Structure formats: structure tokens, C-alpha cells
Amino acid sequence: MPSIHWNQVHSNPLASLKILCLATLQSIPVLLQGLFVPCRLRPLGFRNALARVWLGNIFSIQGTILYSPAQDHCEQKIEGSDFEAYIIPSTNTAELQEADAIVIFAHGGGMIFGHPLQYTKTYRRWTAYAQKLGKRLVFVSVRYPLSATRKWPAQRDSMLATYLWVLQNGVSPNRVVFAGDSAGGNLATLTMLNLRDTSSSVNLPRPASAVLLSPWFDMTCAQTLSSKNVRNDMLFHFDATVSFLNDTLRPNNLPFDTPEISSLLADSVAGLPPHLVVYSSTEILASDSKRWCDRCRAANIEVTEVALEGEMHTFAVGWPICSSPVQVKCDKLICDYIIDHYTISLFQN
Incomplete structure (x- = not known):
């Protein structure tokens, strides 16, 4: 789950004040609807x-309040000449080899912002869940170059x-799982497609x-622009940012609808x-996931599609995007899937 980073609140007082004022005003009609409009x-x-x-x-005005690493984090950093991750x-290398499953995770953020430790509490929660089942999960969260600094395919x-x-x-x-949320889900899938196409070399x-x-499979947003679901989601300015995110990520010699950056294409x-x-x-x-499945x-292709109703983008990473009961449900779903499928893979190979 993303966490509130109070250092970001304190260091951005004007943005924080704007968030407080706007959110307070916008909460009033929500309260009225809760009183007078039936749930159905x-x-x-x-x-x-x-x-x-x-x-x-928060997401629109000062996203770093939620999507930043904790100042006092103690996660181990690994790096090579062409990668960096946490x-x-x-763990040390020997313990890595002993883990039941290694999850290589790509964080969301349109590939233009975010940090590999923005979901640290989520990773810890999932590892704790697996531990209760007698299994050991290790997350390797990738610090890939953001598109404002380096273009695709970096x-x-x-x-x-x-x-x-x-x-x-x-x-x-057989013990490795690729994972990601939003654009990170697209990145994980594009990486798997690349492995499929170039594995022989x-x-x-x-x-x-x-x-x-909540993967963002189509960065042209051909079927998601002007979606009526914008009223139900926390991505207030989604339509206004799509072209910018696409243009910033893809190399200048590739067309807007290149499958290089859109798995669905x-x-x-x-x-x-x-x-x-x-x-x-x-x-x-929602339509990206439905079309992909x-x-x-x-x-x-064996795909397990789970579509909940009444939740927001990337809700599966947990509270505060979803409620605590939904978080518990998603934790079980995700961790059980990882454990079950690494076990199946071991028997098949």
C-alpha cells in the first residue's frame, strides 16, 4: 500500500494546503450522497x-506524498552496470536461492514517476502472509529509469x-514471478513478450x-479516453495526461500506437x-484488462481474471486505496496464486 509521507507534506506546505481545501470541499457532496442516495x-x-x-x-497535486520511499527505509539495494533494485x-544470495518464490516487481506511475519502495508495506505484508503458510517470498523491486530521464527501451x-x-x-x-501495477504491469508484460521473441539469442x-x-496495457488509451469510469476513479486528469506520457516514453522514431510500449497492441x-x-x-x-484477458x-494462454466492482485503480496493493477487508481478500488471492503457480511450475519442469 502507498503510505502518507509526512516529510513531503511538511516540505510542500502550499500544495498540502491546496489538497486539504479541495478535498474538504469535495467531500461535502460525497457525504450528502451517502445520506440521501441509495447504495445500489x-x-x-x-x-x-x-x-x-x-x-x-493528492495524486494530482503532490503525488510524492504517497508515492515516495520512506526516509528511514532499511531495504537492501542491489545494482549492476545496467540495473538497480531493492x-x-x-537477504543475502544464499537466502535468495532458498526462497520459495522471487517476485520481480515493476512499480506503477506511468513509467514517468514513482519509486520501487513506494509499496514497501505491501511487500512486507505479502511476505508475512506467505510466512504464515510456511513459504518464503522475496520481492525484488526494480528501479527502472523513468521516462523523463531515459526513453524506451531503457x-x-x-x-x-x-x-x-x-x-x-x-x-x-520456475521460482520467478513477474509482477507490476498499472504501467508497471504493462512493463512486466512487455518484458515477457521480449523474452518470448528473443529467448533463442x-x-x-x-x-x-x-x-x-490494474495493468495499463494500451498507452494509446484508444478505448479508455473519456471513459465514464473517470467519475469512479482517483485518476482525475487521466485524459489530459495520456498523450504526454506516451510521447515522453516512446522514442521519436516510433508511432503513437507502437506495440513496443503497449502490450495490448x-x-x-x-x-x-x-x-x-x-x-x-x-x-x-477496466477495458484494458478485459480485452487482454x-x-x-x-x-x-492460462489467465486468471479477477474483476471486483466498486474499487479504484491499483486497489489490490491495499489500504488506503481499498478498505481493510478488500485488502485482506487481495492479499490472499495474490499470495496464494504466487505460491500455487510456482509449485505447479516446479512439478512441470
Whole structure:
């Protein structure tokens, strides 16, 4: 889950004041709707509608309040000539080899902002859940280059280099899971497509499975611009930022609709490993996940599609984007999937 970083609040007083004023004003109609509009007529429950107002304003005005690393984090950093990542929980190479599953995670943020430790509490929660089952999960959260500093394919190359490092440290690909939220889910998928298409030359096998949370598969947003679901989500200015994010990421010699940066536009999805796709049917990017899952099933790819209703973008990472009961449900779903599929992969190979 993203956490509130109070140092960012204190160091950005004007932005914080603006958030406070706008969110307070926008909370009034939410409160009135909660009193006078029946639940069945509201796309979001009262809790999520109120969270949308506050999270949406934070996200739009000063996103670093939520999407930054903790100042006092103690996570172990690993790096090579062409990659940088963090291991959660911190571990040495020998312990890495002994882990039941290694999850290589790409954070969201349109590939233009965010930090690999923005979900540290989520990673810790998931590792704790697995530990209760007698399993050991290790997360390797990739610090890929943000698009404002380096164009595509630097982001994919960073994922590949991290994966190679994991394999070179004695970890079987049967115990590796690719994962990501939002644009990070797209990045994880684009990396798997690249592995499929170039594995014969670079000799990198595919991972055991993947977990994709509210993935942004189509960066042209051909079917998500002007979506009515904008009223239900915390991405207030989504339509206004799409072109900028696409232009900033892709090299100048590639067209706006290049499949290089949009998994959904790939000619084929054949050959991908099994994966879990979790999204909300009422979030802005719902159609991306639905279209992707339909394509995968048509290509006989094993895909587990889980669509909840009344949740917001990337809700599966946990509170405060979703409620505590939904967080518990998502934790179980995601961790059980990872554990089950690494076990299946071990028996199949």
C-alpha cells in the first residue's frame, strides 16, 4: 500500500494546503450522497467515494506524498552496470536461492514517476502472509529509469538485467514471478513478450508466472479516453495526461500506437506464462484488462481474471486505496496464486 509521507507534506506546505481545501470541499457532496442516495445507485461505496476525493487530489497535486520511499527505509539495494533494485526483505544470495518464490516487481506511475519502495508495506505484508503458510517470498523491486530521464527501451532493459541477475544468483526461473501495477504491469508484460521473441539469442527462459494489478496495457488509451469510469476513479486528469506520457516514453522514431510500449497492441500473445490479472470493473482502465484477458483466452494462454466492482485503480496493493477487508481478500488471492503457480511450475519442469 502507498503510505502518507509526512516529510513531503511538511516540505510542500502550499500544495498540502491546496489538497486539504479541495478535498474538504469535495467531500461535502460525497457525504450528502451517502445520506440521501441509495447504495445500489452509487458506483462506489461511501468509504471508497471519500477515499477517491482525498487520494485523487493528492495524486494530482503532490503525488510524492504517497508515492515516495520512506526516509528511514532499511531495504537492501542491489545494482549492476545496467540495473538497480531493492530486495524485500533484505537477504543475502544464499537466502535468495532458498526462497520459495522471487517476485520481480515493476512499480506503477506511468513509467514517468514513482519509486520501487513506494509499496514497501505491501511487500512486507505479502511476505508475512506467505510466512504464515510456511513459504518464503522475496520481492525484488526494480528501479527502472523513468521516462523523463531515459526513453524506451531503457525500462525493459532494466527489467531484463534484474531478471538475469536473479538467475545468475542460482535462482531457477520456475521460482520467478513477474509482477507490476498499472504501467508497471504493462512493463512486466512487455518484458515477457521480449523474452518470448528473443529467448533463442539471449538464452533467458520465461518466468513461472505473472501477477498484474490494474495493468495499463494500451498507452494509446484508444478505448479508455473519456471513459465514464473517470467519475469512479482517483485518476482525475487521466485524459489530459495520456498523450504526454506516451510521447515522453516512446522514442521519436516510433508511432503513437507502437506495440513496443503497449502490450495490448502486440501481434500475438502466444507463448506467455500463466498470469493473474486483478482489476476493478469500475476503474478507468477496466477495458484494458478485459480485452487482454479475452485475447489470452483466445490464444489458449492460462489467465486468471479477477474483476471486483466498486474499487479504484491499483486497489489490490491495499489500504488506503481499498478498505481493510478488500485488502485482506487481495492479499490472499495474490499470495496464494504466487505460491500455487510456482509449485505447479516446479512439478512441470
